[in-house]
Amino acid sequence: MSAKYLFTSESVTPGHPDKMCDQISDAILDAIYTNDPNARVAAECLTKTGFVIVAGEVTTETYVDIPAVVRKTIKEIGYNNPDFGFDGDTCGVITAISEQSPDIALGVVKDEPGAGDQGLMFGYATNETPELMPLPIVLAHKLVMKLTDIRKKGKLPYLRPDGKSQVTVEYEDGQPKKVTTVVISTQHSADVTQAQIKQDMIEHVIKPICDKWLTPETVFHVNPTGKFVIGGPVADSGLTGRKIIVDTYGGHGSHGGGCFSGKDPSKVDRSASYMCRYIAKNIVGAGLAAKCEVQLAYAIGVAEPVSVYVNTFGTGKIAHEKLIELIKKNFRLTPKGIIDSLKLRRPIYQKTAAYGHFGRDDPDFTWEALDKTAVLKQEAGL
Numbered sequence: 001m002s003a004k005y006l007f008t009s010e011s012v013t014p015g016h017p018d019k020m021c022d023q024i025s026d027a028i029l030d031a032i033y034t035n036d037p038n039a040r041v042a043a044e045c046l047t048k049t050g051f052v053i054v055a056g057e058v059t060t061e062t063y064v065d066i067p068a069v070v071r072k073t074i075k076e077i078g079y080n081n082p083d084f085g086f087d088g089d090t091c092g093v094i095t096a097i098s099e100q101s102p103d104i105a106l107g108v109v110k111d112e113p114g115a116g117d118q119g120l121m122f123g124y125a126t127n128e129t130p131e132l133m134p135l136p137i138v139l140a141h142k143l144v145m146k147l148t149d150i151r152k153k154g155k156l157p158y159l160r161p162d163g164k165s166q167v168t169v170e171y172e173d174g175q176p177k178k179v180t181t182v183v184i185s186t187q188h189s190a191d192v193t194q195a196q197i198k199q200d201m202i203e204h205v206i207k208p209i210c211d212k213w214l215t216p217e218t219v220f221h222v223n224p225t226g227k228f229v230i231g232g233p234v235a236d237s238g239l240t241g242r243k244i245i246v247d248t249y250g251g252h253g254s255h256g257g258g259c260f261s262g263k264d265p266s267k268v269d270r271s272a273s274y275m276c277r278y279i280a281k282n283i284v285g286a287g288l289a290a291k292c293e294v295q296l297a298y299a300i301g302v303a304e305p306v307s308v309y310v311n312t313f314g315t316g317k318i319a320h321e322k323l324i325e326l327i328k329k330n331f332r333l334t335p336k337g338i339i340d341s342l343k344l345r346r347p348i349y350q351k352t353a354a355y356g357h358f359g360r361d362d363p364d365f366t367w368e369a370l371d372k373t374a375v376l377k378q379e380a381g382l
Contacts, residue, residue: 006180008168009136009250013144014077014354015161015187015231017238021045022247022353024052025240025262027073028066030347033264035062037345040100040116043262047238049085051092056262059100067093073350078151078161085234113335115298116266123276124253125284126291128176132281133359135176135213137250139167141355142209147186147201156200160187162231167210174291179213182206183221187231198222247357248273253293261353265344268335272296272305274367275338277358279331283310286373288323288380290315296333303334318380326379330372342366 012019025043032039039060046053052070074080074088081087125132143165151159166183169176184201201222207214241259245251258269265271280292289312297307310323327333332341339345348364360368 003174004170004172006168006170007134007136007251008166008181009134009140009245009252010164010166010183011137011140011144011246011250011355012165012243013148013161013163013186015079015148015163016243017047017162017233017236018240018242019238019246019354020074020077020079020233021047021052021238021240022243022259022261023077023350024054024070024073026349026353027069028054028064029262029264030350031064031066031069032058032060032062033345033347033349036060039264040266041262041264042100042267043097043240045238045240045262047233049234050090051094053094053096055096056098057100058097066095066097079232084160084232085230086232112303113266114301114303115268115272115335116300117268118298118300119258119269119272120256120295120297121258121268121272121276122248122254122256123273123278123280123294124249124292125277125280126252127284129359131359131361132284134250134252136167136169137246137252137356138359139169139179139210139213140165140246140250141359143167143182143184143205145355146205146209147184150204156204158189158192158197160189160231162187162228162235169213176213178215179210179218180215181219181221182210183224185223185228187228188223190229194223194226249358254295256295260357261349265339265342266335268296268298268338271335271338271342271344272298272333274342274344274357275331275333278342278367278369278372279310279327281368282370282372282376283312283323285370286376286380287382288312288317288376292316294327298335303336305333308333317382322380326376329379330375 024045028043029041043056070093071088079086163186168181170178170180260270263270276294280294283292291313293311295309296305
């Protein structure tokens, strides 16, 4: 008998308050990294009606006008009109920034820097999509990308920046078969009917993205409460790092708990998670497994990981011990090794802070490269 189950993932638009904060935090990191790629940055953000607070620790030799970066980012997201309830030109911006603790600096400022904190990080890959990502999160991200693109091009003038998607996929024997439910919630102006919004979302957003996976039985929930006029920070406070499952694999695989945005790559929460994805993706891309999860764990101030773990969920083509050996041989796992291998000391981070950090075709996303597949396949004897 075949095993069937449903799995659901969600994504959010750049105008969602939590995602606003992620983008602001990473915009600050990028602004600092533009002139000081050796800076150490940990920038957290909070937003609510009419204000943004930026707090954290920054050690740098450059100067950045943080309020100007915040306002520019908010306006680029789409909050550039007081009628939307939030406006990048008029909101308050409060900053509370200090230097990195010298106790932490002891562990990361040396010839072979140690990890900026203890922690465990995961990466995941699966061959169920061309992106080597789980299908539900791929579709959820593409839906909000499409929704945002339509809004920014003015094709549906009633759309506003805040929004969410959710996709439920039916799996059979571990493979995706169809989409059973799609949820789209989009902020809108008051002068449009619910019926019009639902028709437009199905025709202009859902069908173009999910078409091959839809069936006559697929259920569409569009603005299920019937109204979404008040949105953004007016309706919901936002915090950096509150969308960690949206940022990663949509609930597939494991998560170590640490967020990414606003952190320079000396923080292994971010850089080691990218390395875990890089390893897992190359293992699957090389045909060594159909699914793969990798964990790295670190102690603060210590360069080498305290553990390396891999799980192929019964799909592996070689022995577990051999796979660990290949990982240690072909991937640099110290913080410096990760940063150098993936070229992470660059201002590339703001664009990671919406639509997920993984599964995207962008040359700056070096952790998505499949450049280790040939050597892995050869050394595995496949």
